Amino acid sequence: MxxxxxxxxxxxxxxxxxxxxxxxxxxxxxPFMESADFAFTKDAGTPCHHLQTDFRCGIHQRLRETGFRGCTVxxxxxxxxxxxxxxxxxxxxxxxxxxxxxxxxxxxxxxxxxxxxxxxxxxxxxxxxxxxxxxxxxxxxxxxxxxxxxxxxxxxxxxxxxxxxxxxxxxxxxxxxxNSVAQQVSGRQKHTIKRNVKSNMMGAKLKNADLRGMNLRGVFLIAADLRGADMRHTDLIGADLRDADLSSADLTGAIFLTQAQVNSAMGDSKTKLPPALDAPRHWLKSEY
Incomplete structure (x- = not known):
């Protein structure tokens, strides 16, 4: 909002x-290139094959299933x-x-x-x-x-x-x-990582990690295990969450998180998001 x-x-x-x-x-x-995110290659300025005369996408409800995951993010x-x-x-x-x-x-x-x-x-x-x-x-x-x-x-x-x-x-x-939550997180215990995180945390094992109030700006969290992680009031601007598992994670109050980032991740009905964002449909599928 x-x-x-x-x-x-x-x-x-x-x-x-x-x-x-x-x-x-x-x-x-x-433009886009044929890849895991796009089913075919398209040049800039060229209409996608699926663009209809009314400027709507003909496969909008089936983008992920038809090889256009890139469009959803x-x-x-x-x-x-x-x-x-x-x-x-x-x-x-x-x-x-x-x-x-x-x-x-x-x-x-x-x-x-x-x-x-x-x-x-x-x-x-x-x-x-x-x-x-x-x-x-x-x-x-x-x-x-x-x-x-x-x-x-x-x-x-x-x-x-x-x-x-x-x-x-x-x-x-x-x-x-x-800083407003710094005092709350001063006593991090078992599931803790350093506050000065690395820029590349691809595949990181962060299940149940206490990440409250951390700065994860621009961090690569591709395929990271963030199940059950506490990410309240975490700065996620530009963070790459592709295929990160946010199942049961709490992102209440997370700042600068976008719908596109959420769409690129995995999650479930127990994932808590800021009120302005919606859980993607693919989160509710059984394979996740």
Missing amino acids: SFFIENNHIEMNPYKADCNNCFGLCCVAL YECFGAGQKVSQHTYKGIDWRNNPLSANEMFQILPIIQQLHEMLYYLAEALQLGDTRPIRKELEDALNETERLTLLEPQAVLAIDVSAHRAIINPLLLKTSELVR
């Missing part, structure tokens, strides 16, 4: 995909509908082919900006961030402003430079949240 700030008033405005108001941009603009954070309905005012790439290439170039720029908006909006919801609330609000409003520019102005945005402004605020948010 996210929002934007206008005249010091918080309005609800989820930064999540609304495929009904998008021109199927991710199914056209983005992509998140545009609402960039698709922003480009479709605002930047190009509802005129799609089929009806205006001259704008198609430009539209496809703009999507990843807006996607990155919307990802920042997603994190900033989450930070503003956290009580621990009161000391930096004004900075977060200003950053969110400026980032939103960038997404509303005309196409050529969007193409000129230095996304890396803007990210360098946003990232310190997200780091400070992480510190404030994790």
Whole structure:
């Protein structure tokens, strides 16, 4: 759940995909290679075979079963509908082919900006961030402003430079949240790992580990055993959770966790997620 700030008033405005108001941009603009995540190779700017005339995916409910697991872990954070309905005012790439290439170039720029908006909006919801609330609000409003520019102005945005402004605020948010639980975790006992974790923890055995308040930013947790792990108030921004087993894990209050990360992992009905995120359908299948 996210929002934007206008005249010091918080309005609800989820930064999540609304495929009904998008021109199927991710199914056209983005390339992919035949692999365990994609059943065939597709070039950037070429529509996927499964994209229908109404811009809907013909196998959306069967993506994992038909070899398109990669699609289930992509998140545009609402960039698709922003480009479709605002930047190009509802005129799609089929009806205006001259704008198609430009539209496809703009999507990843807006996607990155919307990802920042997603994190900033989450930070503003956290009580621990009161000391930096004004900075977060200003950053969110400026980032939103960038997404509303005309196409050529969007193409000129230095996304890396803007990210360098946003990232310190997200780091400070992480510190404030994790410091608030530091006292609770000072007496770690049996299932403990060092607070300074390695960047590569692929396949790590962390069953029942106490990870409360830890910084797992960008950590490779591919296929890690996190069954029953206590991950409350853990910073998971950019963590790679592909095939990590989160069965019975508690991620209540975990910060900067996205639906795409959850979709890439395994879990079960006992996994506790932040309220804004949903358990994927494949978690309930018997093989997990």
